[in-house]
Amino acid sequence: AQKVTQAQTEISVVEKEDVTLDCVYETRDTTYYLFWYKQPPSGELVFLIRRNSFDEQNEISGRYSWNFQKSTSSFNFTITASQVVDSAVYFCALSEATTDSWGKLQFGAGTQVVVTP
Amino acid sequence: EAGVAQSPRYKIIEKRQSVAFWCNPISGHATLYWYQQILGQGPKLLIQFQNNGVVDDSQLPKDRFSAERLKGVDSTLKIQPAKLEDSAVYLCASTSGGWGEQYFGPGTRLTVT
Numbered sequence: 001a002q003k004v005t006q007a008q009t010e011i012s013v014v015e016k017e018d019v020t021l022d023c024v025y026e027t028r029d030t031t032y033y034l035f036w037y038k039q040p041p042s043g044e045l046v047f048l049i050r051r052n053s054f055d056e057q058n059e060i061s062g063r064y065s066w067n068f069q070k071s072t073s074s075f076n077f078t079i080t081a082s083q084v085v086d087s088a089v090y091f092c093a094l095s096e097a098t099t100d101s102w103g104k105l106q107f108g109a110g111t112q113v114v115v116t117p
Numbered sequence: 118e119a120g121v122a123q124s125p126r127y128k129i130i131e132k133r134q135s136v137a138f139w140c141n142p143i144s145g146h147a148t149l150y151w152y153q154q155i156l157g158q159g160p161k162l163l164i165q166f167q168n169n170g171v172v173d174d175s176q177l178p179k180d181r182f183s184a185e186r187l188k189g190v191d192s193t194l195k196i197q198p199a200k201l202e203d204s205a206v207y208l209c210a211s212t213s214g215g216w217g218e219q220y221f222g223p224g225t226r227l228t229v230t
Contacts, residue, residue: 004159033216035218037221042223043206043223043224043226044221044222044223044224045160045208045210045221046221047218047219047220050216050217050218052216091159091160093159095216097216103148103150103165103172103212103214103216103217103219104150104162104165104173105150105152105160105162105219106162107159107160107161108159109157109158109159110158110159
């Protein structure tokens with residue numbers, strides 16, 4: 001079963017618009033980690049953020065912000081005032097803290113963000 | 118600090134041929150992962166090493182795929198014989214351990230014709 005769902009396949013925005021990427025996850029573990037990665041056209045996955053299941057504080061880093069809500073099993077990502085350089089595929093990933101899943105990342109299908117000038 | 122290195126970057130082979138990919142993780146990183154990313158999908162874990170031991174290879178098609186990590190540093194992933202459905206990007210990642218962020222290499226894009 002899909003453990004990480006990114007329902008939005010592609011989002012197109014005009015520069016300076018805000019864009020929110022949805023991520024819904026499924027796990028029975030009480031301890032787990034959530035990640036966001038960016039994959040630009042060059043192909044290399046770039047780490048953006050890691051959040052553990054016990055820390056529900058929202059986080060802001062420059063134009064990026066993340067909203068973690070355990071009650072709805074969601075970990076959404078917002079880019080404020082988007083720029084052309086934000087064009088990429090963004091992946092949400094889950095790592096469950098069980099012995100046989102130690103460190104293993106389970107990725108969603110990704111959301112393609114296209115920012116036009 | 119040097120990142121994760123992978124080679125080759127691109128490879129085109131015919132079905133039933135064999136191919137090998139190489140990965141050099143970040144120095145000191147004990148945990149190494151190989152992922153397969155099919156076009157339009159998220160990466161899928163193939164195998165995870167802790168030092169030179171296998172932690173998880175449940176998703177590795179063992180009838181055709183093999184991987185090793187001799188001396189707990191570099192790793193090679195081999196496919197023999199290749200099938201058309203093996204066309205994908207093969208990503209190597211490493212981490213110092215646990216559930217820390219994984220650092221990814223640039224990947225090897227494999228095309229099987």
